[in-house]
Amino acid sequence: xxxxxxxxxxxxxxxxxxxxxxxxxxxxxxxxxxxxxxxxxxxxxxxxxxxxxxxxxxxxxxxxxxxxxxxxxxxxxxxxxxxxxxxxxxxxxxxxxxxxxxxxxxxxxxxxxxxxxxxxxxxxx
Amino acid sequence: xxxxxxxxxxxxxxxxxxxxxxxxxxxxxxxxxxxxxxxxxxxxxxxxxxxxxxxxxxxxxxxxxxxxxxxxxxxxxxxxxxxxxxxxxxxxxxxxxxxxxxxxxxxxxxxxxxxxxxxxxxxxx
Numbered sequence: 627x628x629x630x631x632x633x634x635x636x637x638x639x640x641x642x643x644x645x646x647x648x649x650x651x652x653x654x655x656x657x658x659x660x661x662x663x664x665x666x667x668x669x670x671x672x673x674x675x676x677x678x679x680x681x682x683x684x685x686x687x688x689x690x691x692x693x694x695x696x697x698x699x700x701x702x703x704x705x706x707x708x709x710x711x712x713x714x715x716x717x718x719x720x721x722x723x724x725x726x727x728x729x730x731x732x733x734x735x736x737x738x739x740x741x742x743x744x745x746x747x748x749x750x751x
Numbered sequence: 752x753x754x755x756x757x758x759x760x761x762x763x764x765x766x767x768x769x770x771x772x773x774x775x776x777x778x779x780x781x782x783x784x785x786x787x788x789x790x791x792x793x794x795x796x797x798x799x800x801x802x803x804x805x806x807x808x809x810x811x812x813x814x815x816x817x818x819x820x821x822x823x824x825x826x827x828x829x830x831x832x833x834x835x836x837x838x839x840x841x842x843x844x845x846x847x848x849x850x851x852x853x854x855x856x857x858x859x860x861x862x863x864x865x866x867x868x869x870x871x872x873x874x875x876x
Contacts, residue, residue, distance in 0.1 A: 665807045672810060676801030682790045685797060686821055692814035 643738070645707050649731050653710055656727040660717050661703050668695050711735060715742020719750075768863070770832050774856050778835055781852040785842050786828050793820050836860060840867020844875075 645653065675688045704713055717723045718739060728736060770778065800813045829838055842848045843864060853861060 665810070668807075668810060669804050672804065672813065673801050676798050679794050679797065682793075685790070685793060685817060688797065689814060689817035689821060692810060692817070696811055696814060 719743040844868040
């Protein structure tokens, strides 16, 4: 006999929030804007570090900085709908986007995103 | 019975050239000067690439360039006396130093260095 919970387990993603077409548009815009701002920061910092290079150690410091930032950005900006709540929560916590960027998302999603941000703030404290 | 060649094999480094004190001074100076010039080129190229960054792909191209150059320089500039003939031969082949930088080394060393440079030139052709 198949219990309701067994059926539920066979659809692992059914509890994930569904993103409507208009929410997907808002999410994509907020995501791209935050990523664009972060990349702009990396470009500015890279140009600053490059202009101040005097010794070979400064070269390898710049290489290390770029490697770290690339890995961090690759890991943080994960545009899968199953991950977006977490992604936006982290960006909110890091002040890389504001609630105004997410206006138009359903309240349950906004609450989940705020929860992630609050958890990360507590965890860091 | 131990043959002369077996004795020779038990001292793997005995055929390596001995570097006199004055040759070591010349070698160190030539080595450091070539390394300094190469690092200076990398610094200039890095600053040029950084100043032209427009897209994120330019950032990761710069990171890749730095990683490649660091590995290449680490591998090429190997200041062990057992490796110096090869190191100088390669630098001579790449026009990163001239014979004038090596003036004062014994003729047998100069010949070995020229041989390495000629071998690399033939190999590349």
